[in-house]
Amino acid sequence: MRLRASLVLLCLSVPALASAQSDDKFRQIEDLLPTPTSVRAASGAPGHAYWQQRADYVIRAKLDESKRAITGAETITYHNNSPDSLNYLWVQLDQNIFRSDSDANTTRTLPSRDAWKNPNAVSFQAMAVMNERDNFDGGFKITSVKGADGQALKHVINRTMMRIDLPQSLKPGAKFVFSIDWNYNIGNGKLLGGRDGFEHFKEDKNDIFEIAQWFPRMAAYYDVYGWQHKQFLGSGEFTLEFGDYDVQLTVPSDHVVSATGELSNADKILTATQLDRLKQARTAKTPVVIVTQKEAEEAEKKRATDSKTWHFKAKNVRDFAWASSRKYIWDAQGYKTGTSSGLAMSFYPKEANPLWGQYSTQAIIHTIEQYNKFSLDYPYPIAQSVNGPQGGMEYPMLSFNGGRPTKDKKTGESTYSKRTKYGLISVIIHEVGHNYFPMIVNSDERQWTWMDEGLNSFVQSLAEQAWEENYPGTRGEPRGIVDYMKSQNQVPIMTNSESILQFGPNAYAKPAAGLHILRETILGRELFDFAFKEYAQRWKFKRPTPADFFRTMEDASGTDLDWFWRGWFYTTDPVDISIDGIVEYTMSTxxxxxxxxxxxxxxxxxPTSTANQADKGKLERRLDSHPELxxxxxxxxxxxxxxxxxxxxxxxxKGLDEDEKAMLKSGKHFYLVDFSNVGGLVMPLILEIQLQSGKKMIQRIPAEIWRYNSKKFTKLIVTDEPMVSLTQDPFLETADIDTNNNSWPRKITQSRLELFKMNFPPNDMMADFKTPLKTDAKPEAKEEVKDAAKPAADAAKEVKTAEAKPVEKAAKPTTKPAAKAAKEVK
Structure with a gap:
């Protein structure tokens, strides 16, 4: 629509001030956050009175390969750095989740049978899993709990937690030394899931053992929650204290062991050749094989009857895990980036080659290089990637990663798809990246999954894009979260870990997409990167809460982001901004x-009226016959x-000055554009304006434009020539769930119509009462094409069974980042 307007009209205020609203999207979130204290400052930094507990461990353990069992003894030195006196200690017994009567097993549910193809059919795999869970003799057998004096300590086991009653109150600044003896059976990692277990190889009758949550560990005690002793149900992971570890692991002598920390007795464990290879690896430009595939294959054929003890030491870590097998090939390469230097190492069976030998160690080094840029310098001397039954799980200096080639049925050669390749690279980046979040920036995983998974998925996406252009990742880009944002089956990100629905989208993808929006659309890279790195630096080797993250990001960026935290993290509102109408004005000269x-x-x-059209040339008019009128x-x-x-x-x-005369002749075009907030979540506007000449302009308008009225407003746009189209969010950078209302004029949605043949039967009077006929279309072929296009993180879904967390539907491969595309348009 095109109208003429006077100068008086254009001097009026365009956005009408709305009356006060009860739904104020820009009200501060102090009502949702804990009050700052001397322990946690209002800036989001640790306060001057910050404190943190500590637990040091000395562990001796033995792997019984034939029984698939571990026997161990540990001595814990617990340091009470809090201002509180403690009358008892809480210890985590995570293996108890595998007891048949555990809360995790007894409260397990199945999806609605309406979703099954056949509600009366159960797969062999599903039945095997159910049988294993019911019959496996899992959980810790605690055989002894004693003080440093050798006297038994009273203790009570409450499912996955154990309380130890102290002989006397543990005062602030004091320490308490006690010991626990225990044993447990190692579960089948493929059937029981979880985060550890064994994998059996029928061909050579050998096992791979991935061992985690394998010793009683101190529960965390801190200022916000006191003891963090929520029961372990499987999703809420681990909240732990930092400490030093001295661990000796006795295993069959032909096994190769990967573990948290540095091997302190390598000269007694490794051969001279292996020691020399390890030395070469420290300065090598490509991975050096320490244990070759040929050597591993020779070990597979034999079975050692004696044992060796591997001795590892790790300083200032929050956990310890390990893996052991005679099947392991071992390669290593040194790295040096920033202040970080050490060895990147990979352990994998022959079944993982050629994929693992090509990519695993390289992906570790790449991860450290990229995460150092955005967070903190990796402080540990070792970083490892281990292949086994658990598809993706993280521990200090060590990660378990799945993904292997498959054997061609005809040739017997190992091959891998694009999906498998990028799935492996992505899962390694993700799990090695967890060394930063939460192994160093030590958030409470039992309470807030997003604080490690979401932040880590965000940095993972940055590292993936630095691997190669157009890397086929699926988490990070806002467009990848749109389907989830449309879903009615959501809970806010700020939901406890054990109560989250759709774990992958909620705790991984949505927080990661939100951080991308902050970086690319709201703050810009310079402000965001500085603030994010400040958060990592402030809280390394400490325990941040959500409030500390929110406050630090605002403090270091100098930007009030309360509206964003409230909308993106505390609600399930989607982004859906609509262009409702446009009125064009040009200046009256x-x-x-x-x-x-x-x-x-x-x-x-x-247009001429229908009456005039009908009368033209046919109706006799008086004026034509009487021109004198x-x-x-x-x-x-x-x-x-x-x-x-x-x-x-x-x-x-005559009454106007030169400036006023020039204004009348300016020829400007004025557009009043009506916007509405259909989805409920306020967001900046990114407007692409196309002019009659073909020129395009980008206008970026902060989210504060919604501050007067969060439901609708009118915006004035001024151009030098006529505007032919207007698009909101042209680069799909805000996760807008309905792009059909983002354009003026409205755009036609384009798709493809698939045609196929259908078999029509001869006339059959009973046809309506019979089973519908199948078409000639081959869904198998369709699925094959669809699978070939699936990006990498969908492959990670296959291998990430260790976390037992569903992964959202894969998004389309990412394209150019929004800011880069905007730059090109400009």
Whole structure:
């Protein structure tokens, strides 16, 4: 629509002030956050009185390969750095989740049978899993709990937690030394899931053992929650204290062991050749094989009857895990980036080659290089990637990663798909990246999954894009979270770990997408990167809470982001901003020659009435037969410029100064654009304006434009030439769930119509009562094509069974980042 407006109209305020709203999207979130204290400052930094507990471990353990069992003894030195006196200690017994009567097993549910293809059919695999869970003799057998004096300590086991009653109160600044003896059976990692277990290889009758949550560990005690002793149900992971570890692991002598920490007795464990290879690896430009595939295959054929003890030491870590097998090939390469230097190492069976030998160690080094840029310098001397039954799980200096090639049925050669390749690279980046979040920035995983998974998935996506252009990742880009944001089956990100629905989208993808929006759209890279790195630096080797993250990001960026935290993290509102209407105004020049010509053109552009169309050339008119009736008004129409018009214009122009005269002749185009917030979540506007000449412009408008009215507003846009189209969020950078209302004029949605043949039966009077006929279409072929296009993180879904967390539907491969695309348009 095109109208003329006077100067008076354009001087009016365009956005109408709305009355006070109860739903204020910009109100502060202090009502949702804990009050700052001397322990946690209002800036989001640790306060001057910050404290943190500590637990040091000395562990001796033995792997019984034939029984698939572990026997161990540990001595814990617990340091009470809190200002509180403690009468008891809480210890985590995570293996108890595998007891048949555990809360995790007894509260396990199945999806609605309506979703099953056949509600009366159960797969062999599903039945095997159910049988294993019911019959496996899992869980810790605690055989002894004693103080440093050798006297038994009273203790009570409450499912996955154990309380140890102290002989006397443990005062602030004091320490308590005690020991626990225990044993447990190692579960089948493929059937029981979880985060550890064994994998059996039928061909050579050997096992891989991935051992985690394998010793009683101190529960965390801190200022916000006191003891963090929520029961372990499987999703809420681990909240732990830092400490030093001295661990000796006795295993069959032909096994190769990967573990948290540095091997302190390598000269007793490794051969001279292996030691030499390890030395070469420290300065090598490519991975050096320490234990070759040939050596591993030779070990597979034998079975050692004696044992060796591997001795590892790790300083200032929050956990310890390990893996052991005679099947392991071992390669290593040194790295040095920033202040970080050490060895990247990979352990994998022959079944993982050639994929693992090509990519695993390289992916470790790449992860450290990229995460160092965005967070903190990796402080540990070792970083490892281990292949086994658990598809993806993280521990200090060690990660378990799945993904292997498959054997071609005809040739017997190992091959891998694009999906498998990028799935492996992605899962290694993700799990090694967890060394930063939460192994160093030590958030409470039992309470808030997003604080490690979401932040880590975000940095993972940055590292993936630094691997190669157009890396096929699926988490990070806002467009990848749209389907989830449309879903009615959501809970806010700020939901406890054990109560989250759709774990992958909620705790991984949505927080990661939100951080991308902050970085690319709201703050810009410079402000965001500084603030995010400040958060990592402030809280390394400490325990942050959500409030500490939110406050630090605002403090270091100098930006009030409360509206964003409230909407993206505390609600399930989606982004859906609509362009509802546009009115165009051009400046009235007041010049009668120009204005009446413009009005004449407007009149001429109006459609002729149907009556006039019907009468034209047919209706006899009196004026045609009596020309003497014509006068002045028949000779000159309403658009004729008169001397009176000219005199009036000249008089008006005498009263204007030069600036005002120039304004009348500027030829500007003014557009009043109506926007509405359909989804509920406020967001900045990114407007792509296309002009008549073909020129495109990008306008970026902060989210504060919604502060007067969070439901709708009108925006004035001024251009030098006519605007032919307007698009909101042209680069899909805000996760807008409905792009159909993002354009003016509205765009036609394009898709493809698939045709296929259908078999039509001869006339059958009973056809309506019979089973519908199958078509000639081959869904198998369709699925094959669809799978080939699936990006990498969908492959990670296959291998990440260790976390037992569903992964959202894969998004389309990412394209150019929004900021880069915007730059090109500009």
């Amino acid at each position: 007041k010049d009668p020659e120009v204005e009446k010509a413009w009005r004449r053109a407007q009149f001429a552009s109006q 014509k006068d002045f008004y028949n000779q000159y129409d309403d658009f004729t410029v008169t001397n009176k018009d000219r005199n009036t214009y000249n008089e008006m122009m």
